Amino acid sequence: MNTRLAPGEVLLALLFAILGILWMVAAARMPVWSGFVPQSGFMPLWYGITLTALAAAILANLFLRRDPGAKEEPIGKPLVVLAALAASIVGLDLIGFAPSIFLLLLVLFAAVERLPVLRSLAVATAVTAVLFLIFRTWLRVPLPVGPLGI
Amino acid sequence: MELLGHLAQGFIAAATPINLLMCLLGVVLGQIIGVLPGIGPSAAIALLLPLTYGASPTGAIIMFAGLYYGAQYGGTLTSVLINVPGESSSVMTTLDGYQMALQGRGGVALGIAAIGSFIAGTLGTLGLMLLAPPLAKVALAFGPPEYFALVLLGLTALAAVGGSVLKGLATGVAGLLLGTVGIDPQVGAPRFDFGQLWLLDGVDFIILAVALFGVGEVLASCRMGSADPILNVGRVLPNREEWRQARMAILRGSGIGFLIGCLPAAGATIASFVAYIAEKKVAKDPSRFGKGAIEGVAGPEAANNASATGVLVPLLTLGIPTSATAAILLGAFQNYGLQPGPQLFQ
Numbered sequence: 001m002n003t004r005l006a007p008g009e010v011l012l013a014l015l016f017a018i019l020g021i022l023w024m025v026a027a028a029r030m031p032v033w034s035g036f037v038p039q040s041g042f043m044p045l046w047y048g049i050t051l052t053a054l055a056a057a058i059l060a061n062l063f064l065r066r067d068p069g070a071k072e073e074p075i076g077k078p079l080v081v082l083a084a085l086a087a088s089i090v091g092l093d094l095i096g097f098a099p100s101i102f103l104l105l106l107v108l109f110a111a112v113e114r115l116p117v118l119r120s121l122a123v124a125t126a127v128t129a130v131l132f133l134i135f136r137t138w139l140r141v142p143l144p145v146g147p148l149g150i
Numbered sequence: 151m152e153l154l155g156h157l158a159q160g161f162i163a164a165a166t167p168i169n170l171l172m173c174l175l176g177v178v179l180g181q182i183i184g185v186l187p188g189i190g191p192s193a194a195i196a197l198l199l200p201l202t203y204g205a206s207p208t209g210a211i212i213m214f215a216g217l218y219y220g221a222q223y224g225g226t227l228t229s230v231l232i233n234v235p236g237e238s239s240s241v242m243t244t245l246d247g248y249q250m251a252l253q254g255r256g257g258v259a260l261g262i263a264a265i266g267s268f269i270a271g272t273l274g275t276l277g278l279m280l281l282a283p284p285l286a287k288v289a290l291a292f293g294p295p296e297y298f299a300l301v302l303l304g305l306t307a308l309a310a311v312g313g314s315v316l317k318g319l320a321t322g323v324a325g326l327l328l329g330t331v332g333i334d335p336q337v338g339a340p341r342f343d344f345g346q347l348w349l350l351d352g353v354d355f356i357i358l359a360v361a362l363f364g365v366g367e368v369l370a371s372c373r374m375g376s377a378d379p380i381l382n383v384g385r386v387l388p389n390r391e392e393w394r395q396a397r398m399a400i401l402r403g404s405g406i407g408f409l410i411g412c413l414p415a416a417g418a419t420i421a422s423f424v425a426y427i428a429e430k431k432v433a434k435d436p437s438r439f440g441k442g443a444i445e446g447v448a449g450p451e452a453a454n455n456a457s458a459t460g461v462l463v464p465l466l467t468l469g470i471p472t473s474a475t476a477a478i479l480l481g482a483f484q485n486y487g488l489q490p491g492p493q494l495f496q
Contacts, residue, residue, distance in 0.1 A: 058320060
């Protein structure tokens, strides 16, 4: 019987393990206990230990009970979306909120979803304008401003 | 009899055309605010407070009440239609509400949430009138051990929601771990800020909700090859069978939400979690939950609206605000010359 591990599940467990270990190491450098009172590092240390233990248990569970029906899922498109999102976050401070969001939406509609270019442009412009009106104009939220002044 | 007389006077005051209009305005604004992530009822009331200068105190307070309840329901709209909770109290609604929407029953989910919210709000108001003073004393008797037990209940209940208890617990602990980012409230020392100034305030719930639910949904729809927009919500009113399934969930959610809402700092979020778990525990077939069970929408929605009334118990009877929204409401009352507390009703 061909049994396979779902890579996403293994990745999640490893991520939890890394997070737990990171927190344990950082918390151990903080004061953990003073006299009879726990200090800043006490709870993070125990959270880190617990999370690492649970991650190990999840990994063990995955290896011991392999799902024979586990199939690989395409990850190309999600990776493109994640990359576009990361680029837009970096671009917020560089080119401003409105251009960054506009470009993100354009990439999502035109490149990822393969919608017609004109429709993508129109929708991206409209959504960016609405967001700008709500958050910048009406609610006066101080959004990042780029070289274009928006 | 005196209570009925006061109730009748309240209805007479509220039923004028201008006050009903203020209520409508408050509810509509509240729903818009509930839909928008990042802005909760407390921020909305604080923003709209200056606009009510010059209005009558009765009308302004009615508008704020409408805004509070409307915001609780507004979070449901995005939870059901796009699987992104607008408020932290609408997180549990995404589990079954969105599944109902994918099955073409989005209208029923929204309808039962509205009906449940109305019933819960009404029952909560009755509870406020009849039980407020004794409940306020019990609520204030809650100490650190009781709060710890309540938080533990909420977290273990979360672990039981998903299919895997191990993953549920790990996710809960990961959330607690992320909660340690920022300044330690006991000692005042920064933790896990990695040298970044903006991490000193910690990780905001809305950022997590949008990242986990919103971005997660976008990535999941990429995986499926096409988006699944909920364009047709179908009928809004539940049929007889759906009402039969949901009515007890609404009653249980109302009771749970009201009692938990009375507790300082507990709030609508914990109320909705406990209500969901309670429905799952009493259901004849718990495997339906997470796949579009109407009780999974009715219970939490009733609980979060009932908790909004529960918050008013310590506020009005003792003058103690037990949540951020209650604190803003206290400020609003004081602005109009009303001092909530034991003297308010004398």
